[in-house]
Amino acid sequence: xxxxxxxxxxxxxxxxxxxxxxxxxxxxxxxxxxxxxxxxxxxxxxxxxxxxxxxxxxxxxxxxxxxxxxxxxxxxxxxxxxxxxxxxxxxxxxxxxxxxxxxxxxxxxxxxxxxxxxxxxxxxxxxxxxxxxxxxxxxxxxxxxxxxxxxxxxxxxxxxxxxxxxxxxxxxxxxxxxxxxxxxxxxxxxxxxxxxxxxxxxxxxxxxxxxxxxxxxxxxxxxxxxxxxxxxxxxxxxxxxxxxxxxxxxxxxxxxxxxxxxxxxxxxxxxxxxxxxxxxxxxxxx
Numbered sequence: 001x002x003x004x005x006x007x008x009x010x011x012x013x014x015x016x017x018x019x020x021x022x023x024x025x026x027x028x029x030x031x032x033x034x035x036x037x038x039x040x041x042x043x044x045x046x047x048x049x050x051x052x053x054x055x056x057x058x059x060x061x062x063x064x065x066x067x068x069x070x071x072x073x074x075x076x077x078x079x080x081x082x083x084x085x086x087x088x089x090x091x092x093x094x095x096x097x098x099x100x101x102x103x104x105x106x107x108x109x110x111x112x113x114x115x116x117x118x119x120x121x122x123x124x125x126x127x128x129x130x131x132x133x134x135x136x137x138x139x140x141x142x143x144x145x146x147x148x149x150x151x152x153x154x155x156x157x158x159x160x161x162x163x164x165x166x167x168x169x170x171x172x173x174x175x176x177x178x179x180x181x182x183x184x185x186x187x188x189x190x191x192x193x194x195x196x197x198x199x200x201x202x203x204x205x206x207x208x209x210x211x212x213x214x215x216x217x218x219x220x221x222x223x224x225x226x227x228x229x230x231x232x233x234x235x236x237x238x239x240x241x242x243x244x245x246x247x248x249x250x251x252x253x254x255x256x257x258x259x260x261x262x263x264x265x266x267x268x269x270x271x272x273x274x275x276x277x278x279x280x281x282x283x284x285x286x
Contacts, residue, residue, distance in 0.1 A: 002080070002137075003080070003083060005082075005133055006023070006068075007127075007130045008027070008086060008087050009025055009027045009039035009040045009266060010028055010092065010094065010264065012124050012127050012234055013127040013261070014259070021138055022138065023130070026067045027040055028061065028062060028087075028092070029060060029061045029266075030058055030059075030269055031058060031060070032047075032051055033051065037265070039264055039266045040265065043265050046237055046262075049236055049237040049272070050237075053273060060269050062092050062096075065097045065098075066101075068084070068097055068098045068100075069101040069104055072084075072101055072102060072114050073109070076113075076114065077109075080113075082113065082114045083117065083133065083147065084098050084115070084117065085117050085126070085129055086098055087119065087126060088118065088119060088120045088121055088126070088197040089120070090197030091197065091198070091199070095116070098116055099116060113143065115143065117150045117154065119150075119153075119157070120197030121159065122194060123277055124233075124259065124277070124279045125157045125158070125159040125194060127261075127279075128153070128157065131259075132153060133146050133150045133153070156281045156282050156283045156284075157281060158193065158219070158279065159192075159278075159279055160191060160192075160219060160277070160278045161271070161276060162275070163190065163236075164189075164273060164275065189204070189206070189208055189210075190202075191203050191204070191205060191211070191218070211276075212241070212244060212248060216248050216249065219253070219278060220253065222282050225283075225284040226254065228256065229256060229280060229281055230256050231249060231255045232258065232260075232278075233259070234260075234261055234277045234279075235261075236262070236268050236272060236276075237273045238273070238274050242276060246258045263277065
């Protein structure tokens with residue numbers, strides 16, 4: 001591979017792809033019960049979810065400029081172009097850390113080829129963008145082709161997700177305490193999406209059984225050409241529900257493949273156990 005693709009842990013890509021696609025990952029941090037952990041390295045999602053069920057409120061912090069600098073420098077010293085595919089700048093300061101690292105690198109290695117892409121996406125919405133760019137890089141695509149591909153996916157990636165309890169979004173400041181309390185009483189499940197890099201409510205569904213069907217309906221309204229897409233589903237320690245959604249998708253839209261994986265520790269610290277998210281494109285490339 002002539003170009004090094006770098007991601008951060010908020011992509012929620014399964015680890016097997018790191019080796020298969022020669023990806024390099026910069027971790028974000030999770031702070032839990034007075035300890036700091038590195039996402040996807042020294043802590044796993046289930047540890048975070050179990051702690052949240054017991055009442056813990058984990059915190060997270062962005063990837064550091066120093067970590068990005070070391071990765072960028074290593075490949076620049078080898079005259080290897082780098083494309084960092086990053087977590088939405090509207091949801092984390094991690095992308096800005098990469099910007100700071102590149103600014104420092106520009107001073108020390110004039111003419112380096114480090115390119116930064118703000119996916120304005122999260123979890124496997126972001127992960128799918130990185131996945132496809134890394135696949136193309138492995139096949140020998142040029143830097144410009146990879147940047148064009150990344151920008152296309154950034155423009156057309158869709159997220160639809162729900163959380164099990166509004167309480168978790170309330171802890172993270174996404175909804176008020178009153179909304180969370182009333183929502184819990186009425187068994188209301190919020191549907192959200194990502195718009196311009198930010199989390200935005202779509203609608204509220206009463207009853208968990210209706211949520212999956214509504215997610216499929218919204219996907220069919222917003223997406224197209226599913227037969228030529230790889231979709232992704234992430235879950236907060238709820239593989240059974242994720243597989244139910246995947247079965248419905250296979251029946252309704254018959255995609256090429258569906259990647260099912262955990263919502264990682266950093267994203268999960270805000271969304272909580274029971275989260276179910278679906279990612280797809282609203283337009284495909286010819």
